[in-house]
Amino acid sequence: MSSDLTIYTPSGPLPAARTGTLTPFEPGTRTLEAGFRIAPQFRTLPVDIVLDKDVAVTLRDGVTIYVDVFRPTGDEQVPVIVAWSPYGKGQGTSASVMGVFGLVGLSNQTVSGLAKFEAPDPAYWCAQGYAVCNPDVRGVADSEGDSVLWDRQEGRDCYDLVEWLAVQPWCTGKVAMSGTSYLAVAQWFTAAEQPPHLAAINPWEGVSDVYRDLVMRGGMPDTGFARQLQDGSFFGRNRKEDILAEVDRYPLMNDLWADKIPDFDRITVPAYVVASYSNTLHTAGTFRAWRRIASPDKWLRIHNGQEWPDYYDAANVEDLRRFFDHYLKEVDNGWEQTPRVRYSILDLHGGDQVDVPADTFPPNDATSQRFHLDARSRSLTTAAPAAEAEAGYAVDANPNAVSFITRFDVETVLVGYPKAHLWVQAHDADDMDLFVLLQKLDAHGTPLAAFTVPNQSAMAHDLTDHGATILKYKGSDGRLRVSARHLDAALSTPDVPAHTFDRVEKLSAGQIVDIEIDLLPIGLRFNPGEQLRFVISARNLLGTMMPGIREYVGANSGRHVIHTGGSTPSYLQLPVLTR
Numbered sequence: 001m002s003s004d005l006t007i008y009t010p011s012g013p014l015p016a017a018r019t020g021t022l023t024p025f026e027p028g029t030r031t032l033e034a035g036f037r038i039a040p041q042f043r044t045l046p047v048d049i050v051l052d053k054d055v056a057v058t059l060r061d062g063v064t065i066y067v068d069v070f071r072p073t074g075d076e077q078v079p080v081i082v083a084w085s086p087y088g089k090g091q092g093t094s095a096s097v098m099g100v101f102g103l104v105g106l107s108n109q110t111v112s113g114l115a116k117f118e119a120p121d122p123a124y125w126c127a128q129g130y131a132v133c134n135p136d137v138r139g140v141a142d143s144e145g146d147s148v149l150w151d152r153q154e155g156r157d158c159y160d161l162v163e164w165l166a167v168q169p170w171c172t173g174k175v176a177m178s179g180t181s182y183l184a185v186a187q188w189f190t191a192a193e194q195p196p197h198l199a200a201i202n203p204w205e206g207v208s209d210v211y212r213d214l215v216m217r218g219g220m221p222d223t224g225f226a227r228q229l230q231d232g233s234f235f236g237r238n239r240k241e242d243i244l245a246e247v248d249r250y251p252l253m254n255d256l257w258a259d260k261i262p263d264f265d266r267i268t269v270p271a272y273v274v275a276s277y278s279n280t281l282h283t284a285g286t287f288r289a290w291r292r293i294a295s296p297d298k299w300l301r302i303h304n305g306q307e308w309p310d311y312y313d314a315a316n317v318e319d320l321r322r323f324f325d326h327y328l329k330e331v332d333n334g335w336e337q338t339p340r341v342r343y344s345i346l347d348l349h350g351g352d353q354v355d356v357p358a359d360t361f362p363p364n365d366a367t368s369q370r371f372h373l374d375a376r377s378r379s380l381t382t383a384a385p386a387a388e389a390e391a392g393y394a395v396d397a398n399p400n401a402v403s404f405i406t407r408f409d410v411e412t413v414l415v416g417y418p419k420a421h422l423w424v425q426a427h428d429a430d431d432m433d434l435f436v437l438l439q440k441l442d443a444h445g446t447p448l449a450a451f452t453v454p455n456q457s458a459m460a461h462d463l464t465d466h467g468a469t470i471l472k473y474k475g476s477d478g479r480l481r482v483s484a485r486h487l488d489a490a491l492s493t494p495d496v497p498a499h500t501f502d503r504v505e506k507l508s509a510g511q512i513v514d515i516e517i518d519l520l521p522i523g524l525r526f527n528p529g530e531q532l533r534f535v536i537s538a539r540n541l542l543g544t545m546m547p548g549i550r551e552y553v554g555a556n557s558g559r560h561v562i563h564t565g566g567s568t569p570s571y572l573q574l575p576v577l578t579r
Helices: 095-104 122-127 152-166 182-192 210-215 224-231 243-249 283-292 307-312 314-328 458-464
Strands: 008-010 028-032 049-058 064-072 078-082 131-136 171-180 198-204 239-241 271-276 298-303 341-345 353-358 366-374 379-381 389-394 401-407 412-416 419-427 433-441 476-481 512-518 522-526 531-537 559-564 571-577
Touching: 049 122, 049 152, 064 078, 064 122, 064 152, 078 152, 078 314, 095 307, 122 131, 131 152, 152 171, 152 182, 171 182, 171 307, 171 314, 182 198, 182 283, 198 307, 198 314, 210 224, 210 243, 210 283, 224 243, 271 283, 271 307, 298 314, 307 314, 341 412, 341 522, 366 401, 366 412, 366 531, 366 559, 389 401, 419 433, 419 531, 433 512, 433 522, 476 512
Parallel strands: 078 131, 078 171, 171 198, 198 271, 271 298, 298 341, 379 401
Antiparallel strands: 008 239, 028 049, 049 064, 064 131, 341 353, 366 379, 366 571, 389 559, 401 531, 412 522, 412 571, 419 512, 419 559, 419 571, 433 476, 433 531
């Protein structure tokens, strides 16, 4: 069992910056009246709300966790939405949460301060006839036990909470889940446990494989954000999982990491999944889960920004309410006529298209086309070069990258999954950490990018010149450690390669190998004259996901060589709309 492999480290009390008005342990029931404002920065409550604070819930193994429940006044039973995360159920008014809102350019007036970080706001949902449950999960704040990070234990714990909520006298017996990031990931694990009273889920961007998405993307031990997640949350009285130590001890896929992948085949509940192309942590996992969950009633919306502004956008909240009304209140509102997929097409000039309807993703009119690398001309060509050639770089030189460009004579729209199939060689090394980027250039060769958040200040520019990828989109990226190149035949598809990460296959002197690298899904328009640049490098081309995270440096030495043409036909495969 993975629990035998789990490594723990001591936790500690909530730091002041993560403490909010509702953090103190004060069990009891009170009514927050319409017009109540928890602090001057936040919105007032539109209706009276009952707060059941610090209610004890006992899990199947005897551990007690504590939850806050916000619910409408009166005797009418209501459905409830669960916000499962380790960030502290009382942190809605904390300096850390307000700081994140400021970072992305959201006003704190957007929410009431009663919401957990990245979670539904009770001020809105109680006014619409729903309750919201904010738990402190196992090991967090006053809840008992040792905390874990994104695994099936959390699914079992949340199953117990769902079933406890369903039989409360104020509840209709219908329970849903919603939220972004950590709160999205928890929904995969909970739904896979199939609690009988879970009626719908709303995962709004989140990883679905801790190994592949969080700590070892491409087989590289890039743990900067994992360190921030571990050190900056899971505060409590006992122990918390030490995922950093686990990466060091278990660098290959094993039972511990397998336990951190939900059983997608068991996720059958109605699901409204929200994704983006631009979150270098969440994008791959959200699309993976969307593809693999077994829910017959599943919807996907791909927006064109960052998840927090998107989650709290008034129109999107109303859209989510239609979904929940249909499945939790049995309202005949036509939700089932909603297109199963609504995707966006980025322009990077400010002319994005959103809510483009489709039956699936990629849309049926997307066709995979190969653009072959030609090392002689440094171009991408639709015809495979007959002559073999090579391009390379010394990993400690400037530049330590090679790129290939094509210009589009007619409007070309890419929607779907790009991948790279490369023939590579290392000189004076037995391994290679490769980073790739698909970049849009204007007609004059200038790289294009676009902010994903309302904050477009001087500070935002400084942060995003290199790094802070959640704030600015610069293109679709991928990465692979070449010794981890072994493909998983069961999980790989012609469009999306997947690697087993269960073995190390070092390179021998002079060996040329072919590898496949998955790039993040894409929706991108190229107008006539605009160009696509494909970059291969020894360095992380985009930098970190968020500010203040330690950046991973590739474990490289010697010289990298990319072979093209002839018997080594390296290519970039792109999903081109054919309509």
